[in-house]
Amino acid sequence: MYVKVRVDEKKCVGCKLCIFACPDPNVLTYTENKKVSADENRCKGCGLCVSSCPKGALIIS
Amino acid sequence: MSNRIITPVAEFEDLLPDDYKDLINNGPFFEKKSIEDLGSFKEIIDDHPHCAGCGVALGIRLVAAALPSPEDTLIVGTPGCSFFGLSQTALNYSTTAFGNQNAVASGLKRMLKIRYPERTKDVVVVVGDGGIADIGLDLTLHSWFRGEKISTIMVDNEVYGNTGGQESGMSRQGKVLNMAPNGKLFPKLPIFDMAKISGCVYAARVTVASPAKVGMTVRKAIFLAREVGPTYVQIYTPCPTNLKFPPNQTLNIAKEAEKDYYSYEELMTPEAKDYLENNLK
Ligand SMILES: Cc1ncc(C[n+]2csc(CCOP(=O)(O)OP(=O)(O)O)c2C)c(N)n1
Numbered sequence: 281m282y283v284k285v286r287v288d289e290k291k292c293v294g295c296k297l298c299i300f301a302c303p304d305p306n307v308l309t310y311t312e313n314k315k316v317s318a319d320e321n322r323c324k325g326c327g328l329c330v331s332s333c334p335k336g337a338l339i340i341s
Numbered sequence: 342m343s344n345r346i347i348t349p350v351a352e353f354e355d356l357l358p359d360d361y362k363d364l365i366n367n368g369p370f371f372e373k374k375s376i377e378d379l380g381s382f383k384e385i386i387d388d389h390p391h392c393a394g395c396g397v398a399l400g401i402r403l404v405a406a407a408l409p410s411p412e413d414t415l416i417v418g419t420p421g422c423s424f425f426g427l428s429q430t431a432l433n434y435s436t437t438a439f440g441n442q443n444a445v446a447s448g449l450k451r452m453l454k455i456r457y458p459e460r461t462k463d464v465v466v467v468v469g470d471g472g473i474a475d476i477g478l479d480l481t482l483h484s485w486f487r488g489e490k491i492s493t494i495m496v497d498n499e500v501y502g503n504t505g506g507q508e509s510g511m512s513r514q515g516k517v518l519n520m521a522p523n524g525k526l527f528p529k530l531p532i533f534d535m536a537k538i539s540g541c542v543y544a545a546r547v548t549v550a551s552p553a554k555v556g557m558t559v560r561k562a563i564f565l566a567r568e569v570g571p572t573y574v575q576i577y578t579p580c581p582t583n584l585k586f587p588p589n590q591t592l593n594i595a596k597e598a599e600k601d602y603y604s605y606e607e608l609m610t611p612e613a614k615d616y617l618e619n620n621l622k
């Protein structure tokens with residue numbers, strides 16, 4: 281099964297905690313509108329970003 | 342190893358892969374970057390084959406972002422999972438025969454000082470717990486005894502991850518691993534305590550659950566190794582595959598360890614303290 285992360289832009293507050301939690305480089309980036317966006321092609325679906333997000337803005341599916 | 346070397350000449354620009362161009366335009370080389378800026382620049386590590394949720398991979402990513410001058414840094418590695426990520430960085434990287442990292446790094450540091458007398462070159466060893474605590478222990482300790490001006494960073498996953506789960510000197514007592522079915526019979530080696538009595542002017546113990554501390558200790562270690570003496574940073578980087586926990590638990594495992602046997606600790610000589618006070622901001 282192929283799993284990847286999705287960011288709920290409405291819930292994301294741009295704290296960047298997920299960016300410091302992801303073991304894979306250049307997956308999660310900080311965008312101009314001060315939110316996080318994910319490169320789904322690079323994500324390995326480990327879920328560490330989800331475990332670090334205080335707002336529940338990340339979903340693995 | 343100068344900034345000019347990584348900038349493509351106009352004639353070749355079209356031929357280079359987009360990833361490379363991205364690194365030149367958005368990489369960490371020309372402005373001061375730090376862990377806080379992660380996500381806003383192209384990282385020097387690109388795709389790597391580490392397992393999902395790998396603590397070692399996160400450790401390397403944080404160390405790479407914390408380097409004070411990546412274009413003038415030489416990373417020295419050795420076999421172990423850490424060289425998956427490290428050999429796929431845009432950093433100057435040299436691997437060594439298993440365990441020889443600190444001997445090779447000592448020679449490279451001395452050679453670079455002769456070759457580039459005007460430019461500071463940071464030589465940073467980044468290797469696993471098995472590489473330092475077991476096979477490379479003698480060469481590591483001797484580089485510290487000799488006062489070699491290099492930084493040694495251990496990415497400690499408490500196992501030989503790369504070869505499928507043998508116990509390392511840094512595995513915890515009683516830990517059952519794929520190839521230690523009866524559990525390890527003796528405690529984790531006190532490498533952190535040995536660093537302070539073996540000539541390191543600075544030693545720090547951190548985990549990947551505290552990225553800001555990883556950044557701060559790595560920077561201090563590299564600055565101090567330029568002028569004062571050998572430095573050591575030990576980072577707990579749990580391995581979900583061999584320690585057998587779900588990959589989304591790596592940070593929770595590290596956080597729990599911080600409350601217990603992997604508490605944050607930083608030691609330095611009075612000379613190192615003076616140097617940091619006078620030179621770091
Ligand atoms: C001289 C020599 N002996 C053994 C090996 C096989 N070997 C490769 S990696 C490794 C273990 C590495 O463990 P560690 O340093 O903890 O790194 P990790 O893979 O856990 O990150 C071993 C024994 C080798 N490459 N060279």
Ligand code: SF4
Nearest residue numbers: 302323324326327329
């Ligand atoms: S699931 Fe893992 S690999 Fe994917 S973005 Fe989150 S932390 Fe990174």
Ligand code: SF4
Nearest residue numbers: 391392395422502580
């Ligand atoms: S075996 Fe462990 S240390 Fe090696 S890449 Fe996989 S998770 Fe990382």
Ligand SMILES: [Mg+2]
Nearest residue numbers: 469470500502
């Ligand atoms: Mg190991």
